[in-house]
Amino acid sequence: MDSYVRGLLWATLLFSIFPLFYCSAPCPSSCQCNPHGEVICVGYTITEIPKHLPVHTYTLKLNDTNMNVIKEHSLAHQDLLLRFSLTQSHLHTIHAQAFHAAPQLKSVKLSSNDLSTLPARVFSPLTTVEEIYLDGNQLETLAPEMFEGLSALLILDLTRNKLTGPGAGVFDGLTNLTVLNLGRNNIKKFPKNIFHSLTKLRRLRVYNNELESLEEGIFDQLTSLEELILHGNKIEGIAPQVFWSLGKLKILTLSGNQLQTVPHKSFYNMPELSKLTIYKNPLLFLPNELMGHMPDMREFYLFSTNLTTVPGNVFANMSGLLRLNLHLNNKLRHLPPDVFCCLPNLQKLSLRNNNLFYLPPQIFSSLTTVNTLLLNDNNLTLLPEDVFQNLTNVMAIDLKNNNLKSLPGDIFSSNAALRMLNLSKNPWDCNCAIRDFARWIRNNPRIVIDIDDVLCHSPIYHVLRRVNSLRDDEFTYCDEKRIQTSLYEPAKTTHVSITTEEVRRYPTPRMRLHKSLQPLHVIPTTPLSKSTASEAKTQLASLPPASTSPTILLDILLIEQVPEYVHHYHHRGWVYVWFLPSDTDLLGFLMFCYILLLAAGLLIILAAVYGMHRLSVAMEALKAGCA
Structure with a gap:
């Protein structure tokens, strides 16, 4: 028992002083070393992998260096190195045997360099590698045996290259791959069976490429797929049932393509789907049966299309939907009455910028x-x-x-x-x-x-x-029971009508507003009461018919609660009415402008008279000088 306790104490002591020994180990210039086995080297003066690294270096990160080539023995004597990164260094060449010196590597990151080609089977010695990042290079093609033997690979990143189409079989053998990123390339078409061995793939990203179609059966073996990112391509058509094998899919993006229509029942058999985007497609219509049972759907984006309406049941199977963006459809004129019938959990609905x-x-x-x-x-x-x-x-x-x-x-x-x-x-x-x-x-x-x-x-x-x-x-x-008035848009005819039969026997004169204002419509909305009708009859009884005097009602102004009446006169059967707004502030402003104009005119006249006087004096002086 005593020996056990002494051994435990010695072990504790060794572990406590180990970082001190490590920190005392030499660290190359332009590098930073920490006691956890990570070495970070930055600087353009670095042209080679430092040879004298601390003994227990597990991670080596080289960034923004002048190292253009990974030589055959560049990684030699790094038996404990697990993670190697060389980024933003204009790397253009890797020796075919470069990774034979470090077969134990778990992660290789060569992002943002100038690699245009890679030796075939350059990564084959890395039988336990789990991550390879080749994003941000100039790769145009991949040899069919490029990733041969990498059965432990989990993540492969090939974004931001110039790939036009990975060859058939290039991903064969990657049976444990979970993430494949092919975004931002120039891929136009995939071989039909290119993904058939990726049965454990969970994320497939092919955004911002040149894809024109999705062939039937291309995703049939991806039964574990949870995320399929296809936005920013040129997809004009998708095969019927192309997504039907993706029963575990949670995220699907098809936005920014060229889809004018989507096949019947395209999104069936995806009960775990939580996010779907099909915006920025020139969609003309959607089929009545499009969405299957999607109780976990949380976000649906359907905007920037050419849709004029949507099916009444398009959202019916999305009971869990929280946000619905049905906006920026400048041709969307009509929505069915029950289109939002089955969204009991919806929190945000956007219908902005439609028609x-x-x-x-x-x-x-x-x-x-x-x-x-x-x-x-x-x-x-x-x-x-x-x-x-x-x-x-x-x-x-x-x-x-x-x-x-x-x-x-x-x-x-x-x-x-x-x-x-x-x-x-x-x-x-x-x-x-x-x-x-x-x-x-x-x-x-x-x-x-x-x-x-x-x-x-x-x-x-x-x-x-x-x-x-x-x-x-x-x-x-x-x-008021007598007459109600309202003003409408310009260039419409004027009407005056009275519901009492006795009053209607006397035609009323037409009225038009002068001063470039819009016509006045005097339109009653309720019949005249008996007292009002009797009063009007009394006033009109002594008047001659309109044929004798078409302006007979000039002394009866059928306007109430409108701008103040100023002046009127008649001409050819029309009564021309001048008025000013009743708003006191505006009226005062107009009167001020009127007085100001009068004063300015008077000053101009006085200036003209004075100028004529001065001209006359000058002419007289000129004549006297000539004489």
């Missing part, structure tokens, strides 16, 4: 968990009163840059959690229909985050006025 003109009344009724709804930059002209009724958890709604002229006053009454609402860049019509909504905006100024930019676009006397500045007493004329 939507109208939304079905109950389209969002099932989205009780949504907290962000983006509808900005569409062409929405009106919204149903109950369109947001069931969005009890929504915190942000964006409606800016649409064609909304008014909204019901209680459209957001059920959205108790609402904190951010955007309403700017809409042509708000500040007439009677907006009264209740203007009141809601005044009562909720902190919710409308762009409240200062929610401006009236009509009628003319309210242009550029903030909607929240409209007061209830400015809409009293809307409740």
Whole structure:
């Protein structure tokens, strides 16, 4: 027992003082050595692998050096070296026997160099190697036997090279490979059986290449695949059922290709899929049966397409979806009423930058968990009163840059959690229909985050006025039983009509606004009461017919709560009305401008008279001098 305790104490002592011996070992210049066996050498003065490294060097990293060649014996005498890295050093040559001196290596990283070719079987001595990084070089081809014998290889990175197409059989024997990265090359087509031996592959990345199609059966043996990255290619078509063998797939990216359509049931048999992107494809339509059972789907990106609508059941099997980006589709005009019926967990829905003109009344009724709804930059002209009724958890709604002229006053009454609402860049019509909504905006100024930019676009006397500045007493004329008025767009005919039969017997004169303003429409919305009709009948009873005097109603002004009447005259059956806006600030400004113009004109006249006087004096003096 005593000997056991003494042995334990000696072992503890040795392990405690070992780093001191190690640190005292020589470390080459331009290198940093740490007690964990890692040596990092940086600098352009390094032209060879340092020969005198600490005894227990497990990791050697050379970066930004002047070492262009790995020679036959460059790695000699490094029996404990497990990880070797030579990056950003313009390496262009590797001796065919270079790795015979260090067959124990587990990781080889030769990233960001100038390698254009590699000797066949250069890595074959590395029978236990697990990682090879050749990214960022100039490789155009790979010998068929390049990776022969590397059955322990787990990660192979060939990104950012110039590969046009790996030859058939180049990956044969890599039975334990889990990650294969071929992104950012010039690959146009794969041999059909190129991946057939990669049965344990979990991540395959072929993004930003020149692929034009996905052949039938190319992924059939990749039964362990969890991530398939294919975005940024030129894929115009995919074979039916090409993904059906990928039952464990979690991420699939097909964005940035040339797909105009997708085959029927393309995304079936992938129950573990959690992210799918098919955006930036010129898709014209989607089949009715496209998505299989995907309860784990969390993110779906379908934007920048040529779709005009989507199938009503396209999201029906995605009960776990959290974020749906259906935006930037500038031809998307219509959405089916039940398209969002089966998304009980959705948190964010983006429909921005589409071409939507109208939304079905109950389209969002099932989205009780949504907290962000983006509808900005569409062409929405009106919204149903109950369109947001069931969005009890929504915190942000964006409606800016649409064609909304008014909204019901209680459209957001059920959205108790609402904190951010955007309403700017809409042509708000500040007439009677907006009264209740203007009141809601005044009562909720902190919710409308762009409240200062929610401006009236009509009628003319309210242009550029903030909607929240409209007061209830400015809409009293809307409740009058006699006549209601409103102003519309230019170049429309003027109508005056009275519902009482006795009054209609007397034709009213047409009215037109002078001063380059838009026509005035006087349109009643309710019948006249008996008292009002009797009063009008009394006033009109003594008037002759319109044929005798077409301007007989000049003394009866059928305008209420509109800009102040200034002057009128008639000509050929038309009454020309001059008026000024009733807004006191604007009226004062216009009067100031008028007085300023008069003063300027008077000064100009005086200056002209004085100039003529001076000219006359000069002429008289000239004549006297000549005489």
